Amino acid sequence: MVYKLLTLVDWALIAGSLFNAIALLWLGLTVLLSAERRSWGTWLAGGGLLFGGTFFVGHTAVVGRVIGAFTGEMDFYWRTGWLVLIIAPYLWYLVMGWYSGVLRDRAARLKLIGVSLLGAVALLMALFVDPLPSYADLARPPLGPADLLSQTTLARLIYPGFAALCIVLALLSLRAPATSSDRFMGDLARQRARPWLLAASAVLLAIALAIGIASVWFLDQARAEIFPGLTARGIGMLIGFDFLICLLIAAAVVLIGQAVVAYEVFTGAALPRGELARQWRRALILGGVYAVAVGWSLSGAGIPGQPIYQLLIATVLMTAFLALVGWRSASEPSGGLARLRPFVASQNLYDRLLGPGGGGDDEPEAVFHALCGELLGARAAYLLPLGSLAEMAGPALAHPDGPIPDASAIIATIQATPTGHAPLCLPINPASHSGAGWAVPLRNDRGLIGVLLLGAKADGGVYTQEEIEVARAAGERLIDARAAAEMARRLVALQRRRIAESQVIDQRTRRVLHDEVLPQIHATLLQIADCRLPIDTQGGPHLQSAIANLQAVHRQISDLLHALPPAIGPDLARVGALGALRRAVDSDLGGAFDHVRWEVQAEAEAAARRLDPLSAEALYYAAREAVRNAARHGRGDTPGRQLTLTARAYAGSDPGGRPLLTVTIEDDGVGMGAVPTRADGGHGLALHSTLLAIMGGTLSIASAPRRATVITISMPLPTQQ
Structure with a gap:
C-alpha cells in the first residue's frame, strides 16, 4: 500500500517536472522570438525562462529514475538545485x-x-x-x-x-x-499585468x-x-516535498505565462495578440497531457523499464495533438469569415441606386453596430470621416446612438504624425471623448480618411492586435463604401437630371423649329420673293418685314444654342485651369460683378499647369460653377446691390505633407441661406464636389444669410520628380 502511494506521488512529481520544463521552454523561446524590441531586459527575461526550463529538464532526468536508484551524478543535480x-x-x-x-x-x-x-x-x-x-x-x-x-x-x-x-x-x-x-x-499593459505578476x-x-x-x-x-x-518513509518525504514545490512552481509558471501572452509584458508588442494566447492555451494542454502520459510511463506505476513503449506513447500523443491543432486551424477561418460577413458581403448598391426610393440608407449604420457590438464587444465607438471623403461619407456614426465627441485634438495629433511612423492606435482620455479610450487612424492611398474611436470592451478585457487591425480595415472599408455609394447616387441622379434636361431641350428645340422658326423662314422666303416687284411700289415694306423675321429667327436659334450643355473650354489645356477661369470670368461673367479681384500666387499658377487634364477640368468647372452661383444669386432680391468677387489661389500642403492647390471663390453678396431654392435643386456644387472627390480633391462652403459666401476648392498636386 505504501509503495503504491509512493508510485502515485512519483508519477505526479515526474508529470509536474515535465510540465514545468515544457511551459518554461515555450515561454522563453516565445519571448525571444516574438519580441518586437530585444532590449537587455527582453534577453534577460527570455534567458531566465529558458534557464528555468533547462533546470527542469535536468530535474525530470533525476526524478524519472526508478524510486531509490541514486547514482554519482545525483550530487551534481543536488548542488545545482x-x-x-x-x-x-x-x-x-x-x-x-x-x-x-x-x-x-x-x-x-x-x-x-x-x-x-x-x-x-x-x-x-x-x-x-x-x-x-x-x-x-x-x-x-x-x-x-x-x-x-x-x-x-x-x-x-x-x-x-x-x-x-x-x-x-x-x-x-x-x-x-x-x-x-x-x-x-x-x-495599460503594466496595469493589467500587475495582478498576475x-x-x-x-x-x-x-x-x-x-x-x-x-x-x-x-x-x-x-x-x-x-x-x-533512504528508506520508504524518507524517500516519501523527499518526493512529497519535491512535488509540492513543483506544483507551486507550475502555478507561478501559469501566472507568468498569462501575463506574457495576455499583455505582452516582455515582448514589447503594442497590443496583445490573440493568436499568441491561443498558442499558449494549446501549449498548456499539450504540456499537461504529455506530462501525465509520459510521467506515468516513467514512474513505478507505469512501464519504466520499456523505453520503446515510452517513445511510442510520446509519438502517439504528438501525432494526436498535431491532428487536433490542424483541425482547429482549419475551422477557425470559417468562424472568422462568419463574424466578418457583414463587412465583406454585398452592399446591394444596385438596389439602393436604382430601386424605388433608393432605400438602404440605414445599412452602413447596421454594419457599424455589428462591428462594434458583436465583433469587438465595445461599450462605445465613433466613426468620424475625414479628408476628401468626409463630405460624401455622410455624418459620423455612433455606437450606441448618441452625440459625437469632439476629437479635433487627437485628429490634429494624428495628422501631424508621419504616415510611416503612425502607431496602430493612440490612447485618449475617455472623460473628454464620451467613453472612448482609443483612436484608430483610418487611411487609404490618399492619406487620412477617418478616425475610429473605441471605448473599453464590455467584458473588461483588452483589445488584441488582430481586433484592432480588423476594426481598422472594416472602418476604412465602411468609409470607402459609404463615399462610393454617395458618389454613385449623385452621378446617377445627375445622369437622370441630364437625361430629363436633354429630353426637354430636344422637345423644345423641335417645337421651336417646327412651330416658330420654320414658319417664319417660310414667310420670309415668300416676302423676299415678293421683293422682286419694284421697290417703290410694294417691295420696301416686304423687305423690312423679312429682315425683322430673320432677326427674330437668329435670336431664337441663339437662345437654343445657349441652352445646350457647354462644351469644354479650348483654353483649358493651353493656359491651365486658373488661366481658363480668368478668361471665362472676364469674357462671360465679368459684367455680373461691380469689382473682380484676383489674388493668385505665381506658384499656384505654375502648379495649376502641372495638373493632369481630368483634374484640371474638374477644378475649372467647379470654380466656374461657384462664380456663376455668385453672379446669379449674390444680389438676391436687390438688383442694384454692390457685388464684389474675389478669387484666390495658392499652393500649399495638407497636414500630412501632401502638396495641394487651393482655390477660393468669395463674394460679398447676400449669402446662400438668403437665396430661394434653385430650380435645379442645388445639385451643381454637389456634382462638382463628387467629381473633385473622385480626383482626390475637396469642396467646402462657408456661408451665412446676409454675409459673404466662401467656396474653397482643393486639389492634390502631382509629386515633382
Missing part, C-alpha cells in the same frame, strides 16, 4: 525591476548593487566556503552539531534569505512602478520560504541522524 535557489530569484528581481521601470532611479540602482553583492557572497559560500554535503555525506554519521540553531545551519540560512529578499524587492517594484513607460501602451511573485516567495525552512530542517536532521534516510 541550490545554485538555482540563488540565481532564479535574483533574475526575477532584475526582470521585475526592468519591467516596472524602477531601475531608472539612482536609489534603486544602488539597492540593486547591494543585492548583487549579497548574491555574490551567497554564491561563493555555496561553492567554496561552506560547500553543501553530497548525497553520500547524508548517509554517513553526523557531520557536526545536531542543534537546529547550530552555526553551520544558520550560515546556510543566507541562501533562502537571499531568495526571499529578491522576491520581496520584486514585489515592491511591482507595487510602485515608474510613472510612465517608454513602450507604446506600456502603462504580483500573484506569481507571491507564489515564488512562498516557494523560497518553504525551500529555506525545509532545507535547513532537512540538513539538521541529516546531521543528527534523525532523518530516516
Whole structure:
C-alpha cells in the first residue's frame, strides 16, 4: 500500500517536472522570438525562462529514475538545485525591476548593487566556503552539531534569505512602478499585468520560504541522524516535498505565462495578440497531457523499464495533438469569415441606386453596430470621416446612438504624425471623448480618411492586435463604401437630371423649329420673293418685314444654342485651369460683378499647369460653377446691390505633407441661406464636389444669410520628380 502511494506521488512529481520544463521552454523561446524590441531586459527575461526550463529538464532526468536508484551524478543535480535557489530569484528581481521601470532611479540602482553583492557572497559560500554535503555525506554519521540553531545551519540560512529578499524587492517594484513607460501602451499593459505578476511573485516567495525552512530542517536532521534516510518513509518525504514545490512552481509558471501572452509584458508588442494566447492555451494542454502520459510511463506505476513503449506513447500523443491543432486551424477561418460577413458581403448598391426610393440608407449604420457590438464587444465607438471623403461619407456614426465627441485634438495629433511612423492606435482620455479610450487612424492611398474611436470592451478585457487591425480595415472599408455609394447616387441622379434636361431641350428645340422658326423662314422666303416687284411700289415694306423675321429667327436659334450643355473650354489645356477661369470670368461673367479681384500666387499658377487634364477640368468647372452661383444669386432680391468677387489661389500642403492647390471663390453678396431654392435643386456644387472627390480633391462652403459666401476648392498636386 505504501509503495503504491509512493508510485502515485512519483508519477505526479515526474508529470509536474515535465510540465514545468515544457511551459518554461515555450515561454522563453516565445519571448525571444516574438519580441518586437530585444532590449537587455527582453534577453534577460527570455534567458531566465529558458534557464528555468533547462533546470527542469535536468530535474525530470533525476526524478524519472526508478524510486531509490541514486547514482554519482545525483550530487551534481543536488548542488545545482541550490545554485538555482540563488540565481532564479535574483533574475526575477532584475526582470521585475526592468519591467516596472524602477531601475531608472539612482536609489534603486544602488539597492540593486547591494543585492548583487549579497548574491555574490551567497554564491561563493555555496561553492567554496561552506560547500553543501553530497548525497553520500547524508548517509554517513553526523557531520557536526545536531542543534537546529547550530552555526553551520544558520550560515546556510543566507541562501533562502537571499531568495526571499529578491522576491520581496520584486514585489515592491511591482507595487510602485515608474510613472510612465517608454513602450507604446506600456502603462495599460503594466496595469493589467500587475495582478498576475504580483500573484506569481507571491507564489515564488512562498516557494523560497518553504525551500529555506525545509532545507535547513532537512540538513539538521541529516546531521543528527534523525532523518530516516533512504528508506520508504524518507524517500516519501523527499518526493512529497519535491512535488509540492513543483506544483507551486507550475502555478507561478501559469501566472507568468498569462501575463506574457495576455499583455505582452516582455515582448514589447503594442497590443496583445490573440493568436499568441491561443498558442499558449494549446501549449498548456499539450504540456499537461504529455506530462501525465509520459510521467506515468516513467514512474513505478507505469512501464519504466520499456523505453520503446515510452517513445511510442510520446509519438502517439504528438501525432494526436498535431491532428487536433490542424483541425482547429482549419475551422477557425470559417468562424472568422462568419463574424466578418457583414463587412465583406454585398452592399446591394444596385438596389439602393436604382430601386424605388433608393432605400438602404440605414445599412452602413447596421454594419457599424455589428462591428462594434458583436465583433469587438465595445461599450462605445465613433466613426468620424475625414479628408476628401468626409463630405460624401455622410455624418459620423455612433455606437450606441448618441452625440459625437469632439476629437479635433487627437485628429490634429494624428495628422501631424508621419504616415510611416503612425502607431496602430493612440490612447485618449475617455472623460473628454464620451467613453472612448482609443483612436484608430483610418487611411487609404490618399492619406487620412477617418478616425475610429473605441471605448473599453464590455467584458473588461483588452483589445488584441488582430481586433484592432480588423476594426481598422472594416472602418476604412465602411468609409470607402459609404463615399462610393454617395458618389454613385449623385452621378446617377445627375445622369437622370441630364437625361430629363436633354429630353426637354430636344422637345423644345423641335417645337421651336417646327412651330416658330420654320414658319417664319417660310414667310420670309415668300416676302423676299415678293421683293422682286419694284421697290417703290410694294417691295420696301416686304423687305423690312423679312429682315425683322430673320432677326427674330437668329435670336431664337441663339437662345437654343445657349441652352445646350457647354462644351469644354479650348483654353483649358493651353493656359491651365486658373488661366481658363480668368478668361471665362472676364469674357462671360465679368459684367455680373461691380469689382473682380484676383489674388493668385505665381506658384499656384505654375502648379495649376502641372495638373493632369481630368483634374484640371474638374477644378475649372467647379470654380466656374461657384462664380456663376455668385453672379446669379449674390444680389438676391436687390438688383442694384454692390457685388464684389474675389478669387484666390495658392499652393500649399495638407497636414500630412501632401502638396495641394487651393482655390477660393468669395463674394460679398447676400449669402446662400438668403437665396430661394434653385430650380435645379442645388445639385451643381454637389456634382462638382463628387467629381473633385473622385480626383482626390475637396469642396467646402462657408456661408451665412446676409454675409459673404466662401467656396474653397482643393486639389492634390502631382509629386515633382
